[in-house]
Amino acid sequence: MGIVRRQSTYSTIFTYLGFAIGAINTIVLFPIFFSKEEFGLTRIMIEFSLFFSALSTLGSLSALYKFNPFYRDFLPKGKNDLPYLTLMVNILGSVLFLIAAIVFEPFLERKFGSNSPLFVVHYRLVIPFTISYTMLMMLEAYCWVIKRTIISNIVKELFYRLTTTILILLYVLHWVTLETFFVLFAYSYVPALLVLIYVIYKNGGLTIYARISRATKRLYKKILVFVTYHYSGLLIGVLPKTVDGILIAGLTDKGLENLAVYSIPVYLASIMDVPFRSMQGITTTLIAEAWKNKDIKKIRELYHKTSLNLLVLGLAIFGLLMPNLDNLVRFNPDYSMAKAIFIVAGLAKLIDLGMGMNAQILLLSKYWKMDFYSSVFFIVINIILDYFMIRTYGLMGAAYGSAIALIFYNMTRFSLLWWLFKLQPFDRKTLYTLLIAGTAIFVTCLIPFIGNLYADAVLRCATFALLYVPAVLYFNISEDITAMYKNIVQKILRKS
Template identity: 35%
Template sequence: MSTIRKKGIITTIFIYVGFLLGALNTFLYFKFKPEQVGLTRVLLDIAVLFSSFTLLGSNTVVTKFYPYYRSHHKEQKSDLLTIAFAISTVGFLILMALHTILEPTIIRKFSGKSPLLVNYFFLAYPLAFFLTMFQVLEAETWNLQKAPLSNFLKEVAFRFFNTILIFLFLGGIISFHIYAHLFSWQYAGIFFILLFYLMYKKELNMSFRISTLTKRLWKKMLPYSLFILGGNVITILSTTIDAIVISSLKGLDFAAVFMISQYITSIIVVPQRTATSIASPVISQAWKDKDMFKLASVYRKTSLNLLIASTFIFTMIWLNYDDLFRMVKTDPIYLLGKPVVLILGLQQIVEMGTGLNSAIIITSRRWKFELYSNIILLACTIPLTYILIKEFGMIGAACATLLSRTIFNALRFGFLLKVYNLQPFSYKTLVALVIPVVVYALVHFTINFSNPLLNMIVRSALFAGIYGYLILQLRVSEDVQQVFGTIKKRIRNLAGRN
């Protein structure tokens, strides 16, 4: 856990810097027309959905089978990454071949409420291709213990490029048409930066000859890849369908409101993304070594730490939500997003509080359950999303997400408990849930200044101070205690030098 914790802290810093840039971009997006904001968000969702198909499960294959290739090839070049790139390229070519079939459906479904999306739909393809290539290379950086680097590019550099484009558009230097085209090539930028970095460091050890190990393992790799493909497509479809359906039924302006609400709550999930990128190789190695104690420890600790992080972040958001929107003068349509933030925030807490169940299942011998559980998720998500959006609009989409993801995580929890006797909860889980509720009530009902900025500063400082004090005094998390101890020690050393 010490390795996970150290690299996790670095990665988390990078990701939160990215979120600060994302927050700046979101603020600047308020100066766009709502339908223009909706277009950029929906294009990204479509690209992510396309990428889940074009990957054909190759990035997960790189993570799962890397320990075997590392043992077999030692310092020699490996063909594992080469195979992953080849598979992903084939996947993208198949997608392009399907474009002629997709185009009439796109025009029919979106021309009424979202004509702008029809005009710019083709930009989803370069986004999807380079996102696919980046994800393959990202999996390799995880294996090389360089997850912070790929996270820096994905979270910071990608958003920084967008910040530059936004300023160019708002400054009148480029038109929205040019902005949209340049926006679609951002993943190309971070992919080539990562590629050239690994080449410069001589860590891109790709072989273009099929190894004897691949010849032995391909019968395991192929079905694994296909199952992961199905699971990935279903998972991504279940998480992107809401914005796509909203843009079809309600229009890009409402999609913009929903997706900005999604962005606000996506801040909550940052620690999970960090933990997944750092812990996945550890989990994969533990399965190879049949180290159930290590698996149980990672599962339990990540669940508790992610729950602590998610409840803290969500409560901070909810505590300051009204004051934030009082300060930022926006189109009144964006004020409709508050109940969406509440519901999606609760969903993120459920997601993080159940731990890294996906990473554990997907690298186990019972990895096929990943697909089965995702099929159930999709079966819940699609009808719920469509029916509830038609009836309740954006709030319906948020409710559909909360219900379907809760069922989904309950299934995974039950599976790991029954098959491997793994479960992440303890009495400390309950303590981690009670603390933010109590502290929120205390701060919310006692602090209320007329100045929104002052209100945010005082409330945030008081909440963070009391919350942190209780977490440490009650010794809720061993990892939090150790991180706090390390910080205290370094501060003392610094003070001693002065």
């Protein structure tokens, strides 16, 4: 786990920096300088682009993760044509999306015209947003397979949010109009794209070899079957983050305004995903190599350690945020539903994190068809639950629907891995982690409000951290986290 620990640590630092900038944009700048409807428009653009960019990849990125170890072992250096094939598929997917976006424009106007008219007016801005994000996902995948996950995470998580901040400031300073802001926002992934292209070119880590290799001739049937079955796999990563927002905008009165309110607690819950996003790149590569080598012991180790590390870190974030949600409402009364939505979304996310890299392990195994079937079932359940619950319970219905579907999805994956490989990630340290975090959160929530929301937030964060962190280190809950802490202390002592 050394390489996972090292690369995950660096990635996590920069990812948190990106999320901190994103939190300023989402919680402070957008609500202050934009109307709720204008803020909601930026959210729906993001929701649409995330979902349709996943469609536009046509499942090619999963094939790249799955089969690149075989290509690397069986082909001479510089003769790997899989990156080229991936590029061609993504270009094809983007062209198909462009055609579909134009053809179905009248349909979307009917569905969103009454509840979200501002989105209908700016609908075509979704096109450059989606295509640029599709290309960014592909370049990120290239970085993953050459194990350059740190720079890809820095660029993806940091550059887009910095670009958004700069665009907001340009609007606030009246250097651009509102309409110009929305147009520039649609191209906000382009700077990150250019940086990744430069980094990959500069490092010489990937060659686009355009001739069909003997590996492709040998494996193309397996690749096509894999992609055909697994096309839903990438959708699973983005669907829970997008379908509720799209349905809120389309089904509720004042859809974009409701989406703006809903996006605040959902963004806070997404911060809990940072450790997973930082760990995913390098761990996915290691899991693929372990399956290729039939190293079930390595798979078991990765499953257990990722589960425990993600749970420890996820609970740390949950414990810092949850006791401070009343302060969020004090900061802006429009967020009055934030606490309830965050608790539902946050608890579901904790279960998701506690299951570790279950999706990657099943996806990259020889039983990846099981992943396809469970993914399709999850998509259907998620959409049905969200549709009916949003119509019945509004914003809370979106939170309930997504949470139920995500928990059910993870329990299905957990059951399949136990049934097929006798793999499960839990031990007594899992229980200890839950007890420590639960106690620390309970004590922190007992603190009465001290009158100033900023001082109160600092007090609550400090209290939870002082209760949770020393206990995790004292009981050596995670060997990786303890080792990282000791390395930091040793570096500080050497410098002093």
